[in-house]
Amino acid sequence: MSALRRTSRPVYQQIADELRDAISGDDIGPDGRLPTEAELVERYGVTRGTVRQALAVLVNEGLVVSDRPRGYFVRRRRHMTYRPQQELLVTDGAPAMDRFHRSVAEEGRTPSQTIDVSIVVPPREIATRLRLNAGETAAVRRRVRSIDGEPFNINNSYYPLSIVQGSEIVLPHDIARGANRVLAELGHRQVGLRHHLISRMPTPSERHRLQLSPGTPVTVHYLTGYTAEGIPVRAVENVLPGDRHEVLIEDGQVPPDNESST
Amino acid sequence: MSALRRTSRPVYQQIADELRDAISGDDIGPDGRLPTEAELVERYGVTRGTVRQALAVLVNEGLVVSDRPRGYFVRRRRHMTYRPQQELLVTDGAPAMDRFHRSVAEEGRTPSQTIDVSIVVPPREIATRLRLNAGETAAVRRRVRSIDGEPFNINNSYYPLSIVQGSEIVLPHDIARGANRVLAELGHRQVGLRHHLISRMPTPSERHRLQLSPGTPVTVHYLTGYTAEGIPVRAVENVLPGDRHEVLIEDGQVPPDNESST
DNA sequence: TAGTGGTCTAGACCACGTA
DNA sequence: ACGTGGTCTAGACCACTAA
Structure with a gap:
C-alpha cells in the first residue's frame, strides 16, 4: 500500500x-x-x-x-511507588518486608520473597561503600521480592562480617523485627543514609532473574547506612525494573499525597 | 575457529x-x-x-x-553526580545554573546552556502536578545544558501562568538570582519539594536532542515545589541520560563524601 | 581508495502455543 | 494443524572516513 x-x-x-x-x-x-x-x-x-x-x-x-x-x-507500564526514605533510620516501626507486604496486599495482590544468605567478597560498588579492603568478606542477604509469583525487584543487603558474625542476620530467615533493629542491638544503630541512584540496562543475569522484557532499563539503588560515628554498617544494592517502579522522595513541607500507589 | x-x-x-x-x-x-x-x-x-x-x-x-x-x-561511563536536594528551598544561596557551572568548571570542562521560554499546554505529568485543568496553559522554561558543547541533560521548568505572568520568568534569559527567588518575591516561596524518579528508554526526540547512543536509558526526575499553603508553584521535568548521571541523596547524619564528583 | 558498518533482498527451516 | 515469531544463510549495494 x-x-x-x-x-x-x-x-x-x-x-x-x-x-x-x-x-x-x-x-x-x-x-x-x-x-x-x-x-x-x-x-x-x-x-x-x-x-x-x-x-x-x-x-x-x-x-x-x-x-x-x-x-x-x-506494553503497559504499571508503577509501584518505592519510597527509599522509609528505609530511613527505622530501628522502630515496621521493617522492610512488612511494608512491602502491606502495600502490596492493599492492592489485593500477593507478595512473596526468597531469601538466601552467604559470605562473599562483595562487588566493588559495595566494598567501597563498606570501606572493605581488597578481598575482605561480608555477609550478604539476597532477596528476590515477587508479586503474584512474578519477580519484582532484587534486594541484596551487605553487612561487614565483623559486625554480624553469629547474629541472626547471617541466618536465611526473615527477620521479623527488621535487620536495622538487630544492628542497633549489636551496638551499631544507623543515624544516616546515603542513597545513590543510577540507571542502566540490566545484565543478562538480572534480565533472567527479573524476567525483564527487552527495552527495560533498571534503576540501581545503592543505600549505605552509617552509625553516629560515621561508620558504614550496611550497604544495600536494590535493583528496580524501570517498568515496575517509580521512586518517590519528599523534602520539607509537602501536602498529602493523593496519588495511588501503583 | x-x-x-x-x-x-x-x-x-x-x-x-x-x-x-x-x-x-x-x-x-x-x-x-x-x-x-x-x-x-x-x-x-x-x-x-x-x-x-x-x-x-x-x-x-x-x-x-x-x-x-x-x-x-x-563504552565507558562517566558519571556526574546530580544532587536533587540542592534544588531544595534555595531562595537564598546560589541558583541552579551557577551550581552546574561551578561543578563543571571545577573539572576543567566548559559548561553552557540554551534557554527557550514559551506558553504551552503542559504534558499530563506536569499538568497533574501543577493541578491544572485540562487545556490550561503554563509557562515553560526549556533548557539544554551542555558540557564542552555536548548535550548533557534537559531541564524543563513549568510555572502556572497566573503566577509568573509578566515576571522575568517568562523572559528567555538566565535569571541570575534564581527562579526560586523570583517566585518568592512574587509571594510564592517554596517550602517543600516532591521528587519523582522513573527510568525508561528515551523517546526519539530525547535521543536526538541528547545525542544518546543506543542502549542508553534515561532517568526522568519530576520535581514539584510547594508553598507553605501546599500549592504547587513549580513543576520540573529533568531528563538525565543514564550513562552520564548518578543521583545522590543524603538523609540524616552522614560522614563527608570523599568520592569524586565524576 | 580501501575497509568499515548500514541497509535491504530472497529464501529456508524451526519452536511454540492456541484453536 | 496452523500461524506466529525466532534463527540463519547468501548475497548485494551503499555511505562514510581515515589512511
Missing part, C-alpha cells in the same frame, strides 16, 4: 515511526496488538527482514513486546 | 556471550575495539547477519557502540 520514500530515512525507520505514531496516538492502545510481520511485509512491500528491523526498534525502545506466537503487543 | 554448538542456545547469543565475557574480563578494556564483523564471520564460521545480531545484543545492552567506519568499541 503506502509506498515509502527510498531517498531519505531508512525504510525500517520510517516503518518504526509510523507504528510508533499509531501507538502514541490511540490507533493501538495499551495491550493492543500490532499487525503481524506478514501483514507489514505486504503493507509496505518490503522483506520480512526489514519489517523485523523496524519492530526491533520499537522493542528496544520498550514500547512493544513480542509474545510468540501470539504477536507483537503494546 | 571455535565451532559453536548448534543444539542449545542460539548461535548469535553464544557469540554475544563470548564477547561480553571478553569485555567484563579485561581482554577488551574501556574504549577498546572489538573484532570487525568480517573477523567474527571468519572466527565463528557464520554469516554476517548472525554476527550483526550478536553485536546488536551488546549495543542494546549499552556495552558497545558502533562508530562507523571505525568499528565497534567498548
